[in-house]
Amino acid sequence: MSLISLQAVSKNYRLGNIEVPALRGVNLNIERGEFAALWGPSGSGKSSLLNLIGLVDMPSAGSVWLDDHDTAGLDDDQRAELRNHAIGFVFQGFNLIPVLSALENVMLPLTIRGVARKTAHAAATRRLAEVSLSDFAHHRPDQLSGGQRQRVAVARALVTDPLIVIADEPTANLDAKTGHQIIALMRDLNHRLKVTFLFSTHDPRLIDEVDRLIRLADGQIETVAEGVLQ
């Protein structure tokens, strides 16, 4: 059974009196350990799809299955708990909490879960070391470069040992070199830790890095290219 399974998923947004379809009958499976990318132009539905997989939004129709569980019947608290335990997020704008240090930001998902401070501290320290930011543990986000911030975000996404890390345009706010470094880092973590990564991009230079490229256009999956990297 796939880690993620989307069955006939549609998503419509309401703009005034008009219903605008963002996704139209999408069927998609994501397997464990995959390093996959959603690729497509702006407005193709990449972010909408990631939002549904990340359980931060609800489909208008169809169902989203995570680890053999239909997420449709979950209430808000159950969805929050599932996000905390099973999903890591990396955002385009880093989305670090400005008043917390890099270490505290990485500890945050565990703190929200209620994990003891000592345990959370140890896990966050280890994850920061994995993204080569041990020396910046006590720096606030405004004291870090864009690339360093995104590394902190990656460490934060991994600290709960999630089933999948979802990254929405993780390199969009970075220069090309740093963007490649972030993708390389994610790729390395995918290999070493066997964590599933699904990210969106419209940067054609990054598509060579992935196992599978899922092309979206007008809210539908256009093609799925398997084994791109190979």
Added chain:
Amino acid sequence: MIAITLALRNLWKNRRRSLATLLAIAVGFAAINLFAGYIHNVYFGLRTSAIHGEGLGHLTVAKRGFFERGSLKPERYVFSPDELKRLDTLLRQQHGVQVISPRLSASGLVSNGKLSTIFIAEGESPDAANRIRPRVTAHLSADKPDAGLLSQGLADILGATPGSNLVTFTSTLAGQTNALDLEMLSAWNTGTAATNDKSLRLPLAYVQRLLDTEGASRVVVLFDDATDANAARAALAPKLAAAGFDVDIRTWTDLSNFYRQVKSMFDLIFLFLFSIVFIVVLMSIVNTLSMSVMERVREIGTLRALGMRRRGIVSIFAAEGAALGAMGCLLGVLATVVIGNGVNFAHITYTPPSSSNPVLLSVAVLPATLIGTLLLLSIVSMIAACWPARRAAHIEIVDALGHV
């Protein structure tokens, strides 16, 4: 814990805005407590003035109907000497009794031989009078049964000085005209302009001779300071009724119209002031936290995406509101203590309306009121935070993450 950490750090991050809110709360807090401290002293002064200055004691016992019709038919409401003796025995059994003082009032004309003016007189035993009014400098003398005290205004009208000989005219309880010589012992200030030009304090025996009676119209009882007048009345009423007395027992607050009027006025002003401060604190917190929510929409979205529940978001902003309230109140405590002591140290005096004496403007710093206000305003702050906090918690995650 994370809620408190985020609350405190965000308050510090926006310290200029936080300081403005803290000052609004602190000023409101200090205004409430300084005014509460001021009226506490006013009430204490008026209480002392009524119980010991006016000589109302804590309780006054009179025959039923005296307080309503006693001035029209005074002869109907006079306790006989035997009744006074029995009353004295019953009253002395009450815990905390310090002074029992039979009283008899009279009114009429007082003359210096050339000029006559009206008087209202209170007759009481010199010993009891002096014990009820320990701080009054003018005292009746047991050795001078025909000597009395004149209010300062009355003495001025009559041009009387200590040792002056005057004459009092009145009607006896039977309706006969009567006159007695009176020697002025000294003058005292009643404290109120309405009575300072017509009051006499005389020995009970003198007023009894003036009204041609051996009784007294009421009995004033002074308890020790810790006694609650209402509780003492409740305890006394059945005992006196069982002994066959059909009496009406009034507390000093029942009899002091001035105290009740001033208290109700100040209580209303306090309520008005408190309401304004309440609204100011409420609006300051709501405004500050609403701005904070607006600025942190993405942060809220991020926390929700990372698994924080809605109530976790509410707790962050509730903690921020409570922290603002508590810190503002602590600043307010400091301001209250400093300003209160400053006012007391400055020895400012003023003359209240209808008063014949200047009084000291003093402010009591009341720990119970400080703690009560601190708790109340902190809770108000937390409640005020709930509205923006709930709004923050119900922002859709997708919208919040996309917020710029």
